[in-house]
Amino acid sequence: MVSSRVTLWRLFILGRSVVTGAFLGLLILMNGVVPPAPLTALYLLALVQFATNGFYLYLWRRREIRSLGFLSFSLEILLISLLIWLLGTDGYVFVLAYLWPIIMGGWLIGRHAIPPLTLLGVSSYAGLVLIAQREWLPPQRLVLPTGIPQPLILCLPYLAFISLLVWLLTREMERGERHLQQRNSDLHRVNFGLRYLVAASEELLGCRTPTDLAALALHKVSKLTGHARGAVYLRDGQGFVLRAQNGLAAGACSAPPPTAIPHSWAESAGDPGAETLRTAPLPADEAARLLPTNHATPMALTTVALRSGDGLEGVLAIVAPEAEAFDSGEVQILQVFGHQVGVALENARLLADLQRERNLLSGILAHMADGVLVIDACGRILLANAAAHALLGVQAGETSPDWLAQQMAKEPQGDGAGRHVVAVGDRLLGLSVAELTAGSGVPHATIYVARDVTQEARLEQAKSDFVAYVSHELRTPLTTIKMLVRLLLMDAPEGSKPREYLSVIDTQVTRQTRLVSNLLDLTRLEAGRYDLPIEEVDPGAVLQTAVNVCRPLAEEKGLHLTIACPPQPPMIAANAHGLEQVLVNLLSNAIKWTDRGGSISVSCDAQPDALCLAVEDTGIGMSAHEVERLFEKYATVRRRRQRGEEGTGLGLAISKMIVEELGGTNEVTSQPGVGSRFTVRLPRDEGVAAGIPDQPADASAGAP
Secondary structure: OHHHHHHHHHHHHHHHHHHHHHHHHHHHHHHOOOOOHHHHHHHHHHHHHHHHHHHHHHHHHOOOHHHHHHHHHHHHHHHHHHHHHHHHHHHHHHHHHHHHHHHHHHHHHHHHOOOHHHHOOOHHHHHHHHHHHOOOOOHHHOOOOOOOOHHHHHHHHHHHHHHHHHHHHHHHHHHHHHHHHHHHHHHHHHHHHHHHHHHHHHHHHHOOOHHHHHHHHHHHHHHHHOOOEEEEEEEEOOEEEEEEEEOOOOHHHHOOOOOOOOHHHHHHOOOOOOOOEEEEEOOHHHHHHHOOOOOOOOEEEEEEEEEEOOEEEEEEEEEEEOOOOOOHHHHHHHHHHHHHHHHHHHHHHHHHHHHHHHHHHHHHHHHOOOEEEEEEOOOEEEEEOHHHHHHHOOOOOOEOOHHHHHHHHHOOOOOOOOEEEEEEOOEEEEEEEEEEEOOOOOEEEEEEEEEEOHHHHHHHHHHHHHHHHHHHHHHHHHHHHHHHHHHHHHHOOOOOHHHHHHHHHHHHHHHHHHHHHHHHHHHHHHHOOOOOOOEEEOHHHHHHHHHHHHHHHHHHOOOEEEEEOOOOOOOEEEOHHHHHHHHHHHHHHHHHOOOOOOEEEEEEEEOOOEEEEEEEEOOOOOOHHHHHOOOOOOOOOHHHHHOOOOOOOOHHHHHHHHHHHOOOEEEEEEEOOOEEEEEEEEEOOHHHHHOOOOOOOOOOOOOO
16 A cells, blocks of 8 residues: 555656656747746746656655655645745636645545645646746747647646546555455454454363363354364374364264374474464365265365464364465464463363362372371461361361460470470370471461371380380399309409309390490480480590590500590580490490401590581491481491391480480491591580470489
8 A cells, every 4th residue: 555655656756747847848949948028937937846846756766755745845835835926916816726636636535545745746737727828928939730729738738647647546546445445354354353262262261171172162263263164183192182073074073183184283283483373175085084975165174273382282173165265364363262272271281180189189188097287377277187177176267276386386396307296185196397388488388297196105105114114123133143243253263164154244244234224224315314414514524534434445456546635625515424425335336346456536626616526437337328227226237247246226326315415416427448437516505505404313314
């Protein structure tokens, strides 16, 4: 449309230049180059008009379109003013004649938005003709043998050009009107399609299953395009399976993945850069399979990719006559519709996955023996399974019980792993606590897992009581036996068999006494009755005492034992007896598993926030799996048992519990065949250690 206007404007400029030049040449031919006085104005007007046309063409070649429009308007106004000035009072009549083509042109082509400015110059010819009809053009100088009147001759070029221009304008108007009607029809169709898509999107998103969604998509596309034959193929694993059909032969339903759809294209349509719509003639064999037998019209198959994001959810196939091909607007609408269906399919698939996961989670929670409770930051219960209702007497939607909040406030860290043991009525419940955080890392809910540990606690208490009772009952006779054996050893001759037998008895009694002591210590630690009063402790002195206790054993085995400690290490808040017991256990363990000729080093390192006591040896070492089980009760290393070394598996467990009672931590690094390093980290902040509650004193705690 724009190019047609530009072409017409350029044609008008060229035509006006030719006519103006011919008229000026005619004047010069009849009157000479120098015009007589009455014709000066006519010469000047024609010359200015001709110069104006030339200037228009110059601006046209320079593509100065904006300047061209402004200057053409200005120059035409100048010509009108010049005409009024030259003709005086009669000039207004000539101006009216000058302007009549403008009025006619605006009425004819104003609806086509062709600038009326293109007709301003046309009126100049009317002015020239009317001036020529006045007495200013001497008739005696224009005598024609044909006898044709002079005004008619002067008007002929103008009338011919006007007729050509009106014909061109009428043709352009008809073409533009047809184009506008077509565009208007396309816009109405696109507007209908867009409104239909908006209404359809809500229904598509409301479908919950892919099969229902496929059927609805076929119904909507038939209303949208007017073609009732189609099918939807949805992705099923790696292939496509027919999920819905409309207007196709019944046999198409039983056909496995679509031979009617180019399968290679369906696979490539998953590529984000691939085309989303393709139309191709329907092969005869496919037409015979998909269409009724009496159908003879050539058909085309249009396939639309149902894509969501980068994934291909399925393919929509539309069968339509070849003569009714989709235009560009319908293609765009179909592509948008395919994207809508793809998004709805993805939503339905995600919803189905979510529902399956929800049903699975609900089934798991419903059949769990442990109670699961989720409480938000406001104390409202978001979730509670049947076991939680049975154990805690709460349900979803209620407020968290006061005793639970009080217990958590009193014991927020539990045993350090989020586990608590609380009494609810006559039952003991083990609570595991974890925080649920949002994407920002801010906790928004707390999950509690409750288990009835009443029976377990009773069994554990019975076991502890039995171990304590047996150990206490064995301790007294063992002490008596050991004392009597020592008395007998004093009288037994050196090298005699009785002395040898008594030495074996003494060794075994000592081992059994140590085992009984360890069992008693472990029982007290587990029951919280191990006496560890916090006091100011000199770590250097405790370290030296432990080394002195173990040095005879190290020298007997031929081991090199060294100690590295600052002259005046900082004092710490701990328990000297408990810390000494830990160091003796670590040193005894190192001596036991280090071969003759090896070395053991003990060090003390003061750090800004902690004091580190380390025992390092060059023994057999341990693997990562063995280190994980090192501090478990009764745990012994398999390779150590193979060496024939004896051990109860309680020493390191007791050491770990004592260090944790003192507020410290245990660290182990080991490598098989190289050695091991045990590090005890105790806090230097006195408030940390002093904050550990004192337990009731037991006179026999820690006694051998």
